[in-house]
Amino acid sequence: MIMTANPAFEILKETIKSILPVFFRFWWLWLLVLIVFAARLIINSPRFKGRAGEKSVAKSLSVLPENEYKLINDLLLPAEESFTSQIDHVVLSCKGIFVIETKNYSGIISGSEKSSEWTQNIYGNKHSFKNPVFQNYGHIKALEKALSGFSPLKFYSVIAFPEKAKLNVKAEKTPVIYYSEIAATILRTEAEISLSPETVDSIRERLISLSIDDRESRKAHNAEANSKKTEAEKKVSEGICPVCGGKLLIRNGKNGQFYGCSSYPKCRYTHSIY
Numbered sequence: 001m002i003m004t005a006n007p008a009f010e011i012l013k014e015t016i017k018s019i020l021p022v023f024f025r026f027w028w029l030w031l032l033v034l035i036v037f038a039a040r041l042i043i044n045s046p047r048f049k050g051r052a053g054e055k056s057v058a059k060s061l062s063v064l065p066e067n068e069y070k071l072i073n074d075l076l077l078p079a080e081e082s083f084t085s086q087i088d089h090v091v092l093s094c095k096g097i098f099v100i101e102t103k104n105y106s107g108i109i110s111g112s113e114k115s116s117e118w119t120q121n122i123y124g125n126k127h128s129f130k131n132p133v134f135q136n137y138g139h140i141k142a143l144e145k146a147l148s149g150f151s152p153l154k155f156y157s158v159i160a161f162p163e164k165a166k167l168n169v170k171a172e173k174t175p176v177i178y179y180s181e182i183a184a185t186i187l188r189t190e191a192e193i194s195l196s197p198e199t200v201d202s203i204r205e206r207l208i209s210l211s212i213d214d215r216e217s218r219k220a221h222n223a224e225a226n227s228k229k230t231e232a233e234k235k236v237s238e239g240i241c242p243v244c245g246g247k248l249l250i251r252n253g254k255n256g257q258f259y260g261c262s263s264y265p266k267c268r269y270t271h272s273i274y
Contacts, residue, residue, distance in 0.1 A: 045203065056162070057160060057182060062183060064183055067090075068094070072207055074088065074090075076211060077211065078210065079145070081202055092203055095189060095204070097155050097156065099139050099156065103136055105161060105162070106120075107167065108120070109120075109121075110168045113173060114268055118169070119272050125160050131154065133176075136159060140155045157174045157175075158174070159175065159213070160181075236271055242259060244263050246262045248271065258272055259271040
């Protein structure tokens with residue numbers, strides 16, 4: 001029996017033969033395209049954006065007088081129940097301790113001090129993220145634990161976004177500002193001198209000694225944070241409050257409908273409806 005060649009296969013084979021010389025001739029161009037594509041993926045990743053934002057803030061905070069303010073960047077401390085707390089920036093001064101949480105987000109940022117989640121709106125595409133005021137409160141609790149033994153300390157919570165964001169946030173007690181405003185906000189904070197320079201130095205030494213710097217611990221911290229986020233998202237999708245386990249109900253507010261916990265006012269968790 002005589003086997004006849006498949007015309008489609010022959011056409012494909014000839015096409016490949018004609019393309020291969022061109023591909024190998026311009027291999028460097030394909031490599032460049034691959035490198036650019038990989039670089040864009042890295043630059044647009046949330047982790048890279050977060051690190052870039054933290055570096056930008058650290059640079060702006062470096063203008064604070066070194067003899068009055070002590071800056072610690074990217075502090076990872078032990079927290080409750082073997083967990084860890086990653087704090088973007090801590091500024092120590094005789095007025096107290098400034099705890100700064102940064103978010104490198106663009107678009108319209110909406111929320112309030114009491115809402116459990118805030119919203120990022122970019123050209124009509126919305127997604128929610130954990131209220132950074134609550135997040136920073138957890139950081140302050142971790143600092144209080146780490147600095148137990150010192151005299152009562154005054155903590156100042158500061159939330160900062162880049163200038164590319166438009167802030168539509170209702171906050172009275174906690175400053176929600178732009179990166180460029182952080183140093184000025186700290187400098188103009190009026191407070192009584194409650195700590196001596198020696199105590200400030202001792203606090204810095206304590207925090208540096210407790211800071212977790214090894215790579216594996218930081219990877220574990222990121223995995224822990226991602227696991228918590230995934231678990232919370234799963235509960236919300238099932239109509240369960242991720243804070244107290246109550247039932248999520250549709251409620252009406254000034255800005256439209258949203259999900260609220262059935263245990264309100266004991267639990268004030270809310271979630272946007274898209």
